[in-house]
Every structure is written in structure tokens, then in C-alpha cells.
Amino acid sequence: MQNLKNYIGGELVPPISRAYLPNFSPATGSIYSHTPDSGEEDVSAALEAAMNAYPSWSALTSTERSRYLRKIAEAIRARRDEFARAESVDTGKPLSTALEVDIARSIQNFEFFSEAATQFSSESHATDQTAINYTLRNSLGVVVCIAPWNLPLYLLSWKIAPALAMGNTVVAKPSELTPMTAFLLSQVCIEVGLPPGV
Numbered sequence: 001m002q003n004l005k006n007y008i009g010g011e012l013v014p015p016i017s018r019a020y021l022p023n024f025s026p027a028t029g030s031i032y033s034h035t036p037d038s039g040e041e042d043v044s045a046a047l048e049a050a051m052n053a054y055p056s057w058s059a060l061t062s063t064e065r066s067r068y069l070r071k072i073a074e075a076i077r078a079r080r081d082e083f084a085r086a087e088s089v090d091t092g093k094p095l096s097t098a099l100e101v102d103i104a105r106s107i108q109n110f111e112f113f114s115e116a117a118t119q120f121s122s123e124s125h126a127t128d129q130t131a132i133n134y135t136l137r138n139s140l141g142v143v144v145c146i147a148p149w150n151l152p153l154y155l156l157s158w159k160i161a162p163a164l165a166m167g168n169t170v171v172a173k174p175s176e177l178t179p180m181t182a183f184l185l186s187q188v189c190i191e192v193g194l195p196p197g198v
């Protein structure tokens with residue numbers, strides 16, 4: 001039985017407490033993996049890694065960040081059957097729905113924001129012919145993303161992809177009820193060489 005790990009600082013690591021929660025298949029009621037029961041120390045480590053990665057990630061050009069998002073989309077597509085099976089077992093939804101909706105849309109989220117990363121623009125507005133107000137779109141820093149259980153990867157990717165596109169780093173918390181595709185996503189991030197802590 002697989003013990004999932006936390007993705008912190010570009011590595012898959014067990015929870016500091018070594019505590020795990022059972023991950024039940026809703027279709028059978030059986031335990032099929034164990035999820036890290038992460039605590040304050042794990043969160044602090046993830047936050048520190050994201051804070052350390054932020055200066056270099058936000059300094060990348062939008063084109064460079066776009067390439068990473070595109071690589072993530074391509075890597076998920078290459079493993080889409082595995083992702084769909086994991087999503088189906090985790091949520092109890094039909095495999096066809098997981099494949100055609102959840103995983104397909106997750107790939108599209110990374111693709112869309114890979115393109116959007118290079119298309120962000122600023123706005124300016126003349127005011128009374130004496131000044132110009134302008135809007136700049138900049139990264140904020142570390143962004144925390146929390147995903148629900150019902151569309152695990154779909155909604156997680158909908159949050160992570162735009163945050164990364166803008167130059168933010170991310171600490172993500174998937175549902176403890178459906179952690180499997182978030183775990184697979186962390187493997188993909190390592191596979192494509194996403195900088196540690198991003």
C-alpha cells in the first residue's frame with residue numbers, strides 16, 4: 001500500500017510527524033493508500049521553500065514561465081490515463097468522466113495559462129489631462145491554494161496555473177479525501193524540472 005508524500009522544495013518527503021491518514025476508495029470503502037497527516041512543521045517547510053524560490057521564479061520572463069506550464073500540460077497529457085484512473089478511484093466517479101472532463105480540463109488549464117502568461121498587459125487612463133493612472137499586473141509572492149474533493153486536479157490546476165503564470169510561488173493543499181492526482185502532479189513537476197519551491 002502506497003504512502004503518499006508531501007512535495008516540498010522540489011522533493012517528495014514524508015510528513016515530519018510520520019503520521020498518515022487512510023485514503024478510502026468511495027466505490028469499495030477499502031483503504032488503498034495513505035495520505036500525509038501534515039502539521040505545522042510541514043506547512044512551515046513548504047512556506048519557507050516557496051518564499052526562497054519566489055525571487056528567482058518571479059524574475060523569470062513570462063516566456064520562461066510559460067514554457068514550464070506548457071511542459072506540465074504535456075507531461076500530464078502523456079500520463080493522462082494514469083491520472084484519470086487515480087482521479088476515478090479517489091473520487092468514485094466514472095473513469096470516462098475523469099478522463100474526458102477532469103484530466104482534460106486540467107491539461108487545458110495549464111495550456112491556457114501558459115499562453116496567458118505572455119499576453120498580460122497593463123492599462124492606462126488619462127485623468128483631467130493632468131495625470132495618467134496605470135495598472136500593472138505583478139506577482140504577489142507566495143500564494144496558498146486549497147482544492148476541494150470533488151474536482152481535485154481540475155480545480156487545483158485552475159488555481160496553481162494562473163498563480164505560477166504571474167510569477168507567484170505556490171503552497172497547495174489538496175483535499176485529504178482526494179490527494180492522488182495532486183501527488184501525481186508533484187511527480188510531474190519534478191519530471192519537468194520545475195525549480196524547487198515553486
